[in-house]
Amino acid sequence: MNKLIKYSFVVLLAFCIRKDTSAQPGIPFRSNSSPSFSPSRPQNFRKLDAIKNAYINKRLNLTPDEADRFWPLYNQYQGELSQLLRERRQNNASTQTGGVEKVNKDLYFEQQLLSVRKRYMTEFLKVLPSEKVDLLYQSEREFKDELIHQLHERKNN
Numbered sequence: 001m002n003k004l005i006k007y008s009f010v011v012l013l014a015f016c017i018r019k020d021t022s023a024q025p026g027i028p029f030r031s032n033s034s035p036s037f038s039p040s041r042p043q044n045f046r047k048l049d050a051i052k053n054a055y056i057n058k059r060l061n062l063t064p065d066e067a068d069r070f071w072p073l074y075n076q077y078q079g080e081l082s083q084l085l086r087e088r089r090q091n092n093a094s095t096q097t098g099g100v101e102k103v104n105k106d107l108y109f110e111q112q113l114l115s116v117r118k119r120y121m122t123e124f125l126k127v128l129p130s131e132k133v134d135l136l137y138q139s140e141r142e143f144k145d146e147l148i149h150q151l152h153e154r155k156n157n
Contacts, residue, residue, distance in 0.1 A: 048147075049078075052140075052143050053071075053074075055139065056074075056136065056139050056140070056143070059135060059136075059139040060135055060136060060139070062132075066127060066128055069127040070124070070127050070128060073120070073124065073127060074124075077116070077123075077124075080116050080120075081113065081116060081117075084109060084112050084116065085113075087109065088109040091105045121133065124136065
């Protein structure tokens with residue numbers, strides 16, 4: 001990956017890792033968040049999403065027409081995946097003792113994630129050529145791998 005992307009990761013990670021500070025004890029630090037982002041998502045994740053979207057946009061080299069049709073669909077796709085992953089984490093965090101039931105629910109969530117990915121692949125093929133859809137999934141994996149690599153490097157330093 002080029003140096004600009006690596007620099008973006010470092011800057012993003014600096015924002016993600018910073019501790020909340022305040023000049024007065026007991027009063028939490030609140031940063032100004034942009035109204036264009038969803039308030040339900042923490043600011044650090046919104047920044048990460050923005051960097052990821054910029055990376056994907058650059059990799060796919062979308063035409064204006066493709067971008068107009070792709071981004072609303074992609075945001076909807078990401079929303080559905082996020083919702084399923086959130087439900088899965090809640091399932092895994094529950095204190096129920098039934099091990100088999102928990103495994104079955106986890107398999108159910110895996111199946112739901114696969115179903116969403118298949119459905120959206122078909123939708124992406126309606127607005128993008130197959131080469132760009134392949135590049136989309138490849139770019140998502142590369143972004144995730146690079147993010148994990150950067151986090152691992154920060155942890156070791």
